[in-house]
Amino acid sequence: MIKLDFDKQGGIVPVIAQDYETGRVLMLAYMNQEAWELTLSTGIAHYWSRSRGRIWKKGETSGNKQEVKEVRVDCDCDAVLIKVNQIGGAACHEGYRSCFYRKIEGEALEIDEEKIFDPENVYGDEK
Numbered sequence: 001m002i003k004l005d006f007d008k009q010g011g012i013v014p015v016i017a018q019d020y021e022t023g024r025v026l027m028l029a030y031m032n033q034e035a036w037e038l039t040l041s042t043g044i045a046h047y048w049s050r051s052r053g054r055i056w057k058k059g060e061t062s063g064n065k066q067e068v069k070e071v072r073v074d075c076d077c078d079a080v081l082i083k084v085n086q087i088g089g090a091a092c093h094e095g096y097r098s099c100f101y102r103k104i105e106g107e108a109l110e111i112d113e114e115k116i117f118d119p120e121n122v123y124g125d126e127k
Helices: 033-042 119-123
Strands: 013-019 025-031 046-049 054-057 066-073 080-086 102-105 108-111
Parallel strands (some): 013 080
């Protein structure tokens, strides 16, 4: 198994999920050792939820899974890039394709993409 440096950042490493086909950045999340091993062994992205304090299998509630196509590790073995097939269309828990659905325009953040789903209908209060 590939060894990442989980000690440097308190037991987690940042992970960028990128659309395998388009190259679009979908999200930034974190993995601990268990999430890393689950991702490699299952081919489905697993993350460490800092807010919930537990492993989170991407798409377990929404159905918007991330099928891992390629994994890249940075030179210090403390950051990961995963190229994924985003099943279900939305990577963002707010219902957008990408978590980076806003851009700065002047002094404001403007949404520049359409919502794919309504989070209230999918998550209710779980979000």
